[in-house]
Amino acid sequence: MTDSLLAAGVKAFLVVFGLLTAFAYMTLVERRLLARFQVRLGPNRVGPLGLFQPLADAIKSIFKEDLVVSKADRLVFLLAPIISITFALVGFGLIPFGPKHAFFGWDPWVINLDVGILYLFAVSEMAVYGIFLAGWASNSKYSLLGSLRSSAALISYELSLGMSLLAPALLVGSLNLQDIVAWQENNGWLILPLFPAFALFFISSMAEAARTPFDLPEAEQELVGGYNTEYSSIKWALFQMAEYVHLITASALIPTIFLGGWRMPGFLPDIPFLWMFLKMALFLFVFIWIRATWFRLRYDQLMRFGWGRLLPAALIWFLLSALVVAAGASISVLNWFSLASVLVLLAVLLSGPARQKTAKGGAA
Amino acid sequence: MSIAALAQSLGITLKALFTRPVTIPYPDAPVALKPRFHGRHVLTRHPGGLEKCIGCSLCAAACPAYAIYVEAAENDPANPTSAGERYAKVYEINMLRCIFCGLCEEACPTGAVVMGYEFEMADYRYSDFVYGKEDLLVEVQGTKPQRRESTYTGREVKPGYAVPYARVELEGVNPPKARVERAAPKPWRDNPVDDDHHEGGHS
Amino acid sequence: MSFWEVVSAVLLLATALGVVRAQNAVHAALSLIANFLVVAAVYAGLEARFVAMTQVIVYAGAIVVLFLFVIMLLSAARSEAGPDPLPGLQPLALLGGVSLAAVLVYAVSRFQAPANPASLQGGLPQALGPLLYQPERWMYAVLLVGFLLLVATVAAMLLVEPERIAPPLSGKRPQDQQEGARP
């Protein structure tokens, strides 16, 4: 921590401000992109190209009537969205966007924690409470069922999320995100030796952000609206905000851990913010693309996939990389293992006609 | 469901991303109607200018929604309004009741009442939805609210539709032509065997 | 006593009071979460960063979630109603608590800290790991705790769903317990 407390405060404010703006425009980008995926145009009426749509949405959701169910537990009802958005926002400050002093003489991150990955993990676990308490406080069966379901799902995927992060931590020998980025500068991107961990982390973070194949919390077809059925106006908007901030954090975290962070391989110049933003945009696009394409998993499928496939895969891969590290072998051994897993995946992908039922269900 | 199918579906949506949207930005661009669209009724005239309607009330009798009211009167032989013995002194259609089924058009013995293309009839008062002869005759452009707006703004009525060609029954109506003919939609399921590849545009 | 020490002490005691006195079980659990978070912050300040994060992840993130799950499943949020069968217990417990506090505070106040304690290296996993996995230090304890966790998992499964693991002894299935909204 080279910066003063004041600098950290200013940067924290900037991060929150930036994240909330990004959230607002992510809603627009997502709606436009989804529309194009469905051969539609999307919202384009407010302002040029619909650019003022987020503003209109914000004004609308702030001035909507704020309903509180009369039998609700008022304190918890109010607390739940605040918990949700708080723990969504506090995770992002860790992610480095460039080298030291790249941000007008300040470091382009808010805090530099030695236990960065654990911190992110802790913060994302705390996000469960927002959903959980929202459903309980609403005193409505749809909300309660939705919140029980989704918090069970979140907790299940939390495990494989953590397990998949163990392998990079083991290889780098540090939980610090800066160290991970620096390690990747010297030894190549972690996606190469750890492709399965990357895939597992990608899937689990999709579940953590409650995105489409795993967007049980929403489930408007079955549960009216899940945990936020009884929420309206700004509180509902806070939940949406939290979801998008989780998404943005995930799309920044994946490149940081697996794709070299703000650095690019040698032949490209290091431009601190550009590469990171490009990588984030890529992952955000992939998330939206997947949302436009795939369906929601049923609750039992979701749990079976999480506990039955994702967690064992994460465990096996962790054991494998731990063995390689413990045996003192070089990373190239892991590269071969990783390549083998990609080949297996490709073989499953290409084998047989599309209609045939294969043993491996679910997303990959 | 296999992983291959999941990957294939991603390809389908990615292809959709790069196709032109089928959305018509309607109030900005005219909506392309089919030639036999059932819009607001038009009371047509004979080429000489005489009204075709002879006030026989068959349309009112045929109307399932009881939307039409006709009051006939004898023609002045020296200065006839219609081609028959009598003419419609009052001809009113309540557009709130009308279900645009077109039975009036079928019942009409002289082909006087024809379904036109206008459809932008949204208005504020119930009374404004009763269209009389002055709103229905063939030379009248636009619907009531459109014409009211054009008197405020001084601009001409701008029809929000376009059709490839006008029906022959609509004598004297010159609808705006659709400028670009959209590519005709592919015949649906011309290849029923290939189940997996019907990602074509559902227009 | 620095400013932050006072703030965290006040927060800790206030939230602990919430755990002990809140009428609603969910509020008590929420207080406990707040307590755990403050404790985690204190740990981080005491050069125990790995323990601090573990505190948040395991205690606040997993254990209290379990508590909340059970509270909601059993609709036990407001079950502390009805006459108190042991009305005399309250002052006795208060007395016991106060005397326990007095004894503990006295015991603690006699502790003399050495002037220059060794550095803990921030309590990072890199520092804790060698300690944990050295056979002459804590390795066997780690193994035992791991085994204990495994046994606890199996025991919990056995307690909650006996039929799934072992065939019923008495033949009759216990009533399926109802899940749903609070009354």
Added chain:
Amino acid sequence: MTYLVVSALLFALGAYGALTRRTAILVFLSVELMLNAANLSLITFSRLLGVLDGQVVALFVIAIAAAEVAVGLGLIIAIFRRRETTSVDELRSLRG
């Protein structure tokens, strides 16, 4: 030093709660509070003495607390299924 006193007070508070609470779950919460107080003093001692072993023991406490909660809550659920109550006052059949 402050934290040692605080942990003593927390422990006493937890003990008081464990004695007075009448719902099994709430008794449990108070016990967690006591464990936590013990942990706090462990960490503080570790800091004051400059010995890492205190933190190791705190980690063990956390792990064992997790095991204890899993079994304890399983017990509560099992009792609830049989007796439809979580009140500790009504669980008197354990008396001889």
